[in-house]
Amino acid sequence: MTDPNQATAVAASLRVAVADGDTGFVQVLTKRLDRLGWEHRVLAGAVPIDRLVSMRLGAYILDLAILGPHAWEYLERVTRELPSLPLIVCTGQSTVAQRVRGLRIGADDWVTKPCHPEELIARVEAVARRRRQAEGVAAAEAVVAGEIEVRPDQFQAFAQGKSVDLTRREFELIQLLAAAGGRVLEREEIYQRVWGYTMAHGDRSVDVFVRKLRSKLQRASPDWNYIHTHFGVGYRFAAERAGEEPGVEDAAGAIGAPPRPMTSAPPQPPESLHVRALV
Amino acid sequence: MTDPNQATAVAASLRVAVADGDTGFVQVLTKRLDRLGWEHRVLAGAVPIDRLVSMRLGAYILDLAILGPHAWEYLERVTRELPSLPLIVCTGQSTVAQRVRGLRIGADDWVTKPCHPEELIARVEAVARRRRQAEGVAAAEAVVAGEIEVRPDQFQAFAQGKSVDLTRREFELIQLLAAAGGRVLEREEIYQRVWGYTMAHGDRSVDVFVRKLRSKLQRASPDWNYIHTHFGVGYRFAAERAGEEPGVEDAAGAIGAPPRPMTSAPPQPPESLHVRALV
DNA sequence: TCCAAATGTGAAAATCCTGTAACCGGACCT
DNA sequence: AGGTCCGGTTACAGGATTTTCACATTTGGA
Numbered sequence: 001m002t003d004p005n006q007a008t009a010v011a012a013s014l015r016v017a018v019a020d021g022d023t024g025f026v027q028v029l030t031k032r033l034d035r036l037g038w039e040h041r042v043l044a045g046a047v048p049i050d051r052l053v054s055m056r057l058g059a060y061i062l063d064l065a066i067l068g069p070h071a072w073e074y075l076e077r078v079t080r081e082l083p084s085l086p087l088i089v090c091t092g093q094s095t096v097a098q099r100v101r102g103l104r105i106g107a108d109d110w111v112t113k114p115c116h117p118e119e120l121i122a123r124v125e126a127v128a129r130r131r132r133q134a135e136g137v138a139a140a141e142a143v144v145a146g147e148i149e150v151r152p153d154q155f156q157a158f159a160q161g162k163s164v165d166l167t168r169r170e171f172e173l174i175q176l177l178a179a180a181g182g183r184v185l186e187r188e189e190i191y192q193r194v195w196g197y198t199m200a201h202g203d204r205s206v207d208v209f210v211r212k213l214r215s216k217l218q219r220a221s222p223d224w225n226y227i228h229t230h231f232g233v234g235y236r237f238a239a240e241r242a243g244e245e246p247g248v249e250d251a252a253g254a255i256g257a258p259p260r261p262m263t264s265a266p267p268q269p270p271e272s273l274h275v276r277a278l279v
Numbered sequence: 280m281t282d283p284n285q286a287t288a289v290a291a292s293l294r295v296a297v298a299d300g301d302t303g304f305v306q307v308l309t310k311r312l313d314r315l316g317w318e319h320r321v322l323a324g325a326v327p328i329d330r331l332v333s334m335r336l337g338a339y340i341l342d343l344a345i346l347g348p349h350a351w352e353y354l355e356r357v358t359r360e361l362p363s364l365p366l367i368v369c370t371g372q373s374t375v376a377q378r379v380r381g382l383r384i385g386a387d388d389w390v391t392k393p394c395h396p397e398e399l400i401a402r403v404e405a406v407a408r409r410r411r412q413a414e415g416v417a418a419a420e421a422v423v424a425g426e427i428e429v430r431p432d433q434f435q436a437f438a439q440g441k442s443v444d445l446t447r448r449e450f451e452l453i454q455l456l457a458a459a460g461g462r463v464l465e466r467e468e469i470y471q472r473v474w475g476y477t478m479a480h481g482d483r484s485v486d487v488f489v490r491k492l493r494s495k496l497q498r499a500s501p502d503w504n505y506i507h508t509h510f511g512v513g514y515r516f517a518a519e520r521a522g523e524e525p526g527v528e529d530a531a532g533a534i535g536a537p538p539r540p541m542t543s544a545p546p547q548p549p550e551s552l553h554v555r556a557l558v
Numbered sequence: 559t560c561c562a563a564a565t566g567t568g569a570a571a572a573t574c575c576t577g578t579a580a581c582c583g584g585a586c587c588t
Numbered sequence: 589a590g591g592t593c594c595g596g597t598t599a600c601a602g603g604a605t606t607t608t609c610a611c612a613t614t615t616g617g618a
Contacts, residue, residue, distance in 0.1 A: 084412065097397040103401035109388065109410060116375040117338040122382035130387060133363065170618060183432045205596065207576065214577095231575070231604065232447035233434045446605060484607070486565060493566095510564070510615060 007094040014058035014128055020090060021066040022113065028175040029117045036121070046074050049081050053197050059124045064102075072105070079106025081198045086127040090120065146239025147221040150178045152248040159220035166216060169194065173209050174217075175238035177227065186234040210235055293337035293407055298322040299369060300345040301392065308340075308396045315400070324395060325353050338403045343381075351380070358385025358461040362532050365406040369399065422457045425518025426500040429457045439500035449475065452488050453496075456506065456516035465513040489514055 016038055020026050026042055032038045041055065046067050052060065060078070064071040079087060089107045091098075099110045108127040111120055143150045149158045155171050157164045166174065172194045177185065187206045190201035199206075210227055217226050223242045227235055295317055299305050305321055311321045320334065325346050331339065339357070343350040358366060368381050368389045378389045387406040390399055419431035429439045434450050436443045445453065451473045456464065466485045470478035478485075489506055495504050507515045 096398050100395075100397050100401040103398075103405045106405075106408070108405055111403075116379075119375050119382075120381050122379040123388075126382045126385075126387055127409065129385070130406065131412075133410075160588070169595065184434050203596090204576090204598085208578090208596075211577065211579095230434055236433070406586085448606070482607090483609090487567090487607080490566065490568095508565070 014124070015039040015041075015056065016061060017041045017043055017047075017052070017055060017057050017062045019045065019047065019063065019066060020063040022063065022092075025113065025117070027118065031115050032121060046070070049077060049197070052078070052082060052085070054198075057085060059088065059128055061088045061090055061120070061124065064089060064091050067230070072101070075102065075107065076105050082196065083192065083195055083198070084131065086124065086131050088120070088124055088127060090115070096135065101191055137171040143175075145178060145237070146224040146226065146241075148178075148217065148224075148226060148239065152173055157217075159217075162214050162220070163219045163250070166213070168211050169209055170216065173206075174213055177235060180237060182236065182238050184230045184233055184236040187235075190234060206235075290374060291407075291411070292316050292318070294320075295338040295401070295403065296320045296322055296326075296331070296334060296336050297340045297341060297342065298324065298326065298345060299342035301342065301371075304392065304396070308399065311396050311400060311542055321404070325349070328356060331357070331361060331364070336364060338367065338407055340367045340369055340399070340403065343368060343370050354381065354386065355384050361411060365403065365410050367399070367406065369394070369405055398435075419547040422454075424516070425503040425505065425520075427453075427457075427496065427503075427505060427518065441499065443495050443499045445492070448488055449492050449495070452485075453492055453516070456514060459516060459518050461515065463509045463513055463515040469513065485514075514548060 003259060013036075016033065018026060018029065019042075020029075028245075030042065062075070062078075064075065067074050074090070075087075078085070083106065086109050089102050089110045090113065091110070092113050094110070094112055099112075102110050108130075109123045111123060140152055142152065147159050148164070150171075151158065152175060155168065157166055157171065157174055173190070176190060176193055188199050190206050191203065195205070210229075214227055217224075224268055225240050225242055227237055228240075229238055292315075295312065297305055297308060297319060299308075300322075309319055309321065323345075341354070341357075343354065346353050354398070356370070357364070362385065366386050368386045369392060370377075370389070371392050373391055378391075381389050387409075388402045390402060421431065422429045426438050427443070429450075430437065431454065434447065436445055436450065436453055451492070453473055455469060467478050469485050471480065474484070489508075493506055496503075502521045504519045504521055505516060507517060507519075509515055
């Protein structure tokens with residue numbers, strides 16, 4: 001759940017799943033989670049990936065011990081298919097080699113019990129914070145391109161003040177594309193960032209939603225083209241007047257995110273991030 | 280199958296700074312970092328934020344102990360001003376309360392010594408992985424040679440701002456060649472890295488694509504030659520004015536090149552290959 | 559100089575990719 | 589129960605791209 005307003009809130013609410021056999025620990029932990037107001041769910045064992053997907057988790061706390069012999073395999077599957085899901089492994093004794101292996105495979109943290117639940121929670125928060133930063137940084141600012149304005153605070157796009165009536169997925173898609181600052185995004189990446197898990201081979205969802213988006217954008221802003229196909233690659237968002245040549249925007253990318261010295265979030269222009277139309 | 284991607288996305292090189300008083304530990308650690316090919320820098324104590332910024336770090340490993348009495352304050356300043364900088368705190372003994380405090384303040388991980396350097400590195404990687412996911416793979420850099428600019432973010436090459444209209448394979452090919460910095464690449468290697476699997480005996484694909492590329496480059500930039508045949512070996516990419524003798528140039532080491540303030544297309548030193556930071 | 563191997567060239571054939579529309583099932587509301 | 593909205597799946601057709609192939613041309617060495 002992406003709540004752009006939570007950016008500064010101390011402990012934004014998270015939906016977590018806990019798969020751990022240590023009932024005592026789980027009990028203490030869930031009590032704390034309740035107090036924090038986090039939704040949580042205790043799982044008995046390895047849960048199929050698609051079940052995880054449907055839970056729309058904000059974090060997954062996993063004890064390898066309850067997974068039986070296929071623990072590593074399962075761990076790998078989860079991190080491969082849901083790379084954006086914050087995953088904290090929580091075990092009893094473990095060796096350095098095991099921890100390194102787990103982290104390399106893709107776990108975000110590895111906590112060894114006995115462990116204070118508060119620390120576990122703090123670690124979950126730390127990981128979730130990073131992920132939120134991923135999705136959120138640019139997410140809070142509106143992006144304007146051509147006649148279209150994408151407003152994350154409304155979960156909606158507007159053309160000259162009028163809503164384009166995008167559904168949730170459609171909005172997430174245009175939001176991702178628009179925030180990419182003119183970069184070409186591959187289908188895989190789009191799928192992963194909008195749908196949250198890895199795209200199955202042959203899945204056409206992205207194409208279909210691009211079509212829906214295009215059709216709505218067309219209706220709302222007829223003389224502009226916004227979503228450009230890059231054959232064999234993916235899509236790129238850029239406002240272009242219909243029937244005009246794509247003149248090369250300054251390579252630096254007139255569009256989109258300002259250069260980032262890779263360190264802190266750059267001071268954002270107060271109001272809206274302005275995307276220059278190619279003219 | 281669909282994605283003959285670069286199998287090279289292993290452990291991307293990171294630039295890290297270590298601020299730790301335990302010289303023994305630091306020594307072991309830096310040795311490992313060297314072996315991994317990570318740039319690193321050992322700091323004697325608290326470094327001012329702006330110095331940190333200018334280092335363009337990929338991660339910061341920090342021992343609170345060497346910070347003296349203002350450790351927490353410093354930690355807080357760092358996480359507040361550089362929220363996107365992966366920060367791993369690394370201390371001797373510590374209490375749960377301290378760890379929770381550190382993590383809440385914004386540290387990404389907290390490692391207690393004694394600790395195996397490999398685990399520390401794995402944790403750094405884990406955090407960096409999350410951050411990278413955030414920024415997308417946008418780190419890709421453009422390569423400029425002669426009149427041609429190869430832009431990974433667009434999956435396309437440009438000649439004086441105009442797209443050369445390369446297909447995906449063509450782009451991957453020129454991208455590989457251009458990034459090779461003037462080295463001659465054998466067909467086998469080219470095929471392997473672009474197509475993703477081993478070249479069957481007698482396969483002419485590489486030749487055919489080189490031809491397509493040449494033809495498009497010719498059309499886009501008539502007075503330059505870019506792809507040179509090395510009989511019996513393979514191909515080499517280098518911008519040469521038509522009718523001019525080669526002359527050996529330095530092969531612009533791309534990686535880790537210091538940040539280059541970027542404006543628009545810089546006047547290219549002809550003949551040489553140089554890498555430009557993509558904004 | 560001549561030959562065999564290596565490379566360039568052009569075009570047909572085979573594949574792959576995308577736009578499009580129709581369909582299905584679940585969630586939600588009336 | 590019926591209707592609507594939405595997300596997701598599938599099938600198909602046209603077009604773009606990749607692969608293959610036959611033949612021309614060049615190269616390096618005998």
